[in-house]
Amino acid sequence: MQSLSKYRVWNRTQKSFVNPDNYFIDLCGNLYEDIHFESPLKLEQKDFILQQFTGLLDKNGKEIYEGDIVKSWRRLGEKWGWYIGRVNYCNVDACFQVLTADRKDEEIGSYLICDGEEVIGNIFENPSLLNP
Numbered sequence: 001m002q003s004l005s006k007y008r009v010w011n012r013t014q015k016s017f018v019n020p021d022n023y024f025i026d027l028c029g030n031l032y033e034d035i036h037f038e039s040p041l042k043l044e045q046k047d048f049i050l051q052q053f054t055g056l057l058d059k060n061g062k063e064i065y066e067g068d069i070v071k072s073w074r075r076l077g078e079k080w081g082w083y084i085g086r087v088n089y090c091n092v093d094a095c096f097q098v099l100t101a102d103r104k105d106e107e108i109g110s111y112l113i114c115d116g117e118e119v120i121g122n123i124f125e126n127p128s129l130l131n132p
Contacts, residue, residue: 007025008051009048009050010124012048012049031043031045051065053065054066056096060119064087065122066087066088067087067123068086068122068123069084069087069120069126070086070098070117070119071084071118071120072098072116074116083098085130098117
């Protein structure tokens with residue numbers, strides 16, 4: 001059995017990403033370990049966080065996933081600048097967005113992912129990057 005989308009998996013207990021070669025995700029989003037056995041072990045969803053690949057690469061060729069923290073030069077409103085934000089999937093617009101928390105005129109701004117982003121971390125290993 002093989003996953004239709006590309007994911008990475010954060011293990012909440014070990015506080016690290018797991019080797020994706022040892023896991024697979026079924027069509028219902030269930031995570032299984034030891035794919036080489038006839039009856040793979042279904043893992044508890046509460047212990048793992050799945051992050052989907054956006055299908056995009058940053059300016060350095062690095063894959064961009066949900067939960068990544070990216071930096072880009074762009075205009076938000078009338079102001080140009082370096083903005084740092086978190087990649088998030090928006091169910092309403094059915095697209096990936098970058099949610100920024102560093103704007104002074106709004107609590108949270110959002111913009112669509114486009115050319116020029118650079119992955120500088122992720123929400124699990126580098127949460128302090130989101131605090132301006």
